[in-house]
Amino acid sequence: MVGCARRRDGRGGVALASRVDPAQAERIALNTPLDAVGGIGPTDAGALGAMGLTNVGRLVAHLPHRHEKLEAESDIGALAPELLASARGEVLSVRALVWPHARVPRVEAVIADGTGRLEVVWFNMLWMRHKVRPGVRVRVQGRTERFKQALRMVNPQTEVLPDDEPAPREARVRPIYPATERMPSWRIARCVGEVLDRALPLIEEHLPEAYRVERGLPALADAYRMMHAPRDEREFTLARRRLAYDELLLLQLGVHMKRAHLRRTLKAPALRWSQAIDRHIRERFPFPLTPGQDAVVKDIVKDLSSPTPTNRLIQGDVGSGKTVVALYAMLMAVADGKQAALMAPTEILAEQHGASMGRMLEGSRVRLALLTGSTPEDQRASILRGLEGGEVDLLVGTHALLGERVRYASLAVAVIDEQHRFGVHQRAVLRSKGTVQQGGPAPSPLDDTVTPHVLVMTATPIPRTLAITLFGDLDVSTIAGLPPGRQPVRTIVVGPDDRPAVYRRLRQKLDAGEQAFVVVPVIDGAEEEGDSGLKGVRALVRELQGGPLEGKRLAALHGRLKPSTRDLVMGRFRAGLIDALVATTVIEVGVDVPNATNMIVEHADRFGLAQLHQLRGRVGRGEKASACVLIADPTTEDAQDRLKVMERVSDGFALAERDLEIRGPGELFGTRQSGLPPFKVADLRQDLGLLTAARRDAAAWIDASPGLSHPQERLLLRRLVKTYGASLGLGDVG
Numbered sequence: 001m002v003g004c005a006r007r008r009d010g011r012g013g014v015a016l017a018s019r020v021d022p023a024q025a026e027r028i029a030l031n032t033p034l035d036a037v038g039g040i041g042p043t044d045a046g047a048l049g050a051m052g053l054t055n056v057g058r059l060v061a062h063l064p065h066r067h068e069k070l071e072a073e074s075d076i077g078a079l080a081p082e083l084l085a086s087a088r089g090e091v092l093s094v095r096a097l098v099w100p101h102a103r104v105p106r107v108e109a110v111i112a113d114g115t116g117r118l119e120v121v122w123f124n125m126l127w128m129r130h131k132v133r134p135g136v137r138v139r140v141q142g143r144t145e146r147f148k149q150a151l152r153m154v155n156p157q158t159e160v161l162p163d164d165e166p167a168p169r170e171a172r173v174r175p176i177y178p179a180t181e182r183m184p185s186w187r188i189a190r191c192v193g194e195v196l197d198r199a200l201p202l203i204e205e206h207l208p209e210a211y212r213v214e215r216g217l218p219a220l221a222d223a224y225r226m227m228h229a230p231r232d233e234r235e236f237t238l239a240r241r242r243l244a245y246d247e248l249l250l251l252q253l254g255v256h257m258k259r260a261h262l263r264r265t266l267k268a269p270a271l272r273w274s275q276a277i278d279r280h281i282r283e284r285f286p287f288p289l290t291p292g293q294d295a296v297v298k299d300i301v302k303d304l305s306s307p308t309p310t311n312r313l314i315q316g317d318v319g320s321g322k323t324v325v326a327l328y329a330m331l332m333a334v335a336d337g338k339q340a341a342l343m344a345p346t347e348i349l350a351e352q353h354g355a356s357m358g359r360m361l362e363g364s365r366v367r368l369a370l371l372t373g374s375t376p377e378d379q380r381a382s383i384l385r386g387l388e389g390g391e392v393d394l395l396v397g398t399h400a401l402l403g404e405r406v407r408y409a410s411l412a413v414a415v416i417d418e419q420h421r422f423g424v425h426q427r428a429v430l431r432s433k434g435t436v437q438q439g440g441p442a443p444s445p446l447d448d449t450v451t452p453h454v455l456v457m458t459a460t461p462i463p464r465t466l467a468i469t470l471f472g473d474l475d476v477s478t479i480a481g482l483p484p485g486r487q488p489v490r491t492i493v494v495g496p497d498d499r500p501a502v503y504r505r506l507r508q509k510l511d512a513g514e515q516a517f518v519v520v521p522v523i524d525g526a527e528e529e530g531d532s533g534l535k536g537v538r539a540l541v542r543e544l545q546g547g548p549l550e551g552k553r554l555a556a557l558h559g560r561l562k563p564s565t566r567d568l569v570m571g572r573f574r575a576g577l578i579d580a581l582v583a584t585t586v587i588e589v590g591v592d593v594p595n596a597t598n599m600i601v602e603h604a605d606r607f608g609l610a611q612l613h614q615l616r617g618r619v620g621r622g623e624k625a626s627a628c629v630l631i632a633d634p635t636t637e638d639a640q641d642r643l644k645v646m647e648r649v650s651d652g653f654a655l656a657e658r659d660l661e662i663r664g665p666g667e668l669f670g671t672r673q674s675g676l677p678p679f680k681v682a683d684l685r686q687d688l689g690l691l692t693a694a695r696r697d698a699a700a701w702i703d704a705s706p707g708l709s710h711p712q713e714r715l716l717l718r719r720l721v722k723t724y725g726a727s728l729g730l731g732d733v734g
């Protein structure tokens, strides 16, 4: 730690060690290349450049990811046992012990400073004997303990001190940087030390002083100083808070700016609503709505009867009954003589929605069409004509709905089901395509500033931090509770040893007329993946057919089957002609077969908790009690512990929060979600409070200044557009 050692300056303060006297140092700018900075040699400049740190500004923006607390040095004579302490002294003696003299190879030394002696032991670090030689001076930091009659430290952090090491240091905090082999943290710290004092005054502030002070945030330049050279832990916390707030505020400003822009420039049809319309719609449903559904319907009615375009996220746990709520919104459009569309992530799901909506609309005048990738060409052409001519009222389909040839006569409501499956990108595409008749030549009663109301539905409960981050521009409604008569799914986690028993029990259930899903992570197993023991769909069907489920009607279901085959299989399963489906996660969302009451998930440790909860939601949809068995490999012990949560917790939100904690935001949806903002400091796992504050501040700011066009907002706007301009499509406002 020679590199970032500090010394006292004449004024009694602490200054960063620098080989250049700041008074006569050359001037630098934030864009000065590092190899032009005196004090940073070509080797260091090269290694930093390889990390993308090519100039002064980038180096200063390279923040430590953590800090290490260094204790103040004490006199050895003043040390007591069981303390975290730091001391320095001269090495009096050293010896290395190996087997048979020591069970664990170790180096022992005695150091002394004139007030006392300290024994030091390093286990498994025989190389220490080359570093710690008699006569050198070292500084050690670690926990003290009483050993026989002496005081000793085991495996302390150890630094050999140079001859010119100044007076004993005080307690301080040392930054630890993301580093590479060529450029370890301490060298980075030294290079930062070379430029920091001169770079800080060049950092411009983008927040008004009063605003910042009111929120207890340090100035930007101060925050960078406190990050790189904190005087204590409190400073680091303070600096981190400022920089995290900035990241969150910037994103929220962008999101709200975009939203304000859309609201100003776009209009949606304000749909008529009356008690009579409400009654007519509800008459179509085979059951009364639950209070949770009613509450969300109320939000929707309010949204859709206003000309402000709706952007609402409807979340509800698996099985909470989102489909009828969507249908309610769609029928509001039809009641007003307009059209509605529902987009589902898979063909299976689109077909299922088409079928269940079709049943509810039987005998009505509402004309419903289904459009997927596998709709035959002639049928497609006639549906497209019907849409354009206004003969089709409701369109249900997959992302085929986004196709360029799809034009509506009067689309008023667009629903996206299981939105997370589409990812952030597709939502933006739909939004941009949302404008009716966009660029199309077809005659329309609507001009191109009219957009449909958009509802997005998800059963993947999204933790609050993520919801705000990903969907900050959406209003959120949550369907609370489940329809009556639902029984919780009994879940157990077992190891592979229990497999035979699990399948024996399943056989008994199938004998009794129940149905089952068996889920595996991949279509093809070990052969392809080179992962021994990983079973795929096909191999498992063969195994079960030849053994535990012999004579039962099994079928495979996965994404590589032809859509028509998939429909056929689903149809037969629904009709009870198949006992068990062996499937990949294609069944993850939405599939609704009430007689399927058993689920077995193989290699359950390969799935996230939120995803398992989705899968588990495929059973427990009828009146009968359902069970879900998660088979997980015990060699991954953490994974089994993680899965145990599934046994206790049936609330999807709690599970998603847990997943976020354990696996981080990118993993939450099973696959890495692209489009997550590139935060460097903010951490969605711990910054909910800051995020909420940033969101509120951003909303108020944009309310007061929708275009961020005041001169004193220029820098803020520039940084905003630079960071999020492309991803949020802010080009036109920036």
Ligand code: ADP
Pocket (backbone or CB within 6 Å): 287, 288, 289, 290, 293, 316, 317, 318, 319, 320, 321, 322, 323, 324, 459, 483, 484, 590, 592, 621
């Ligand atoms: P999800 O929210 O997971 O999409 P669905 O809309 O598929 O849930 O509904 C799950 C099941 O609950 C369906 O079989 C549906 O018919 C039924 N259901 C929905 N709402 C009610 C209700 N209010 N009363 C009784 N059953 C309902």
Ligand code: MG
Pocket (backbone or CB within 6 Å): 322, 323, 417, 459, 590
């Ligand atoms: Mg659904």
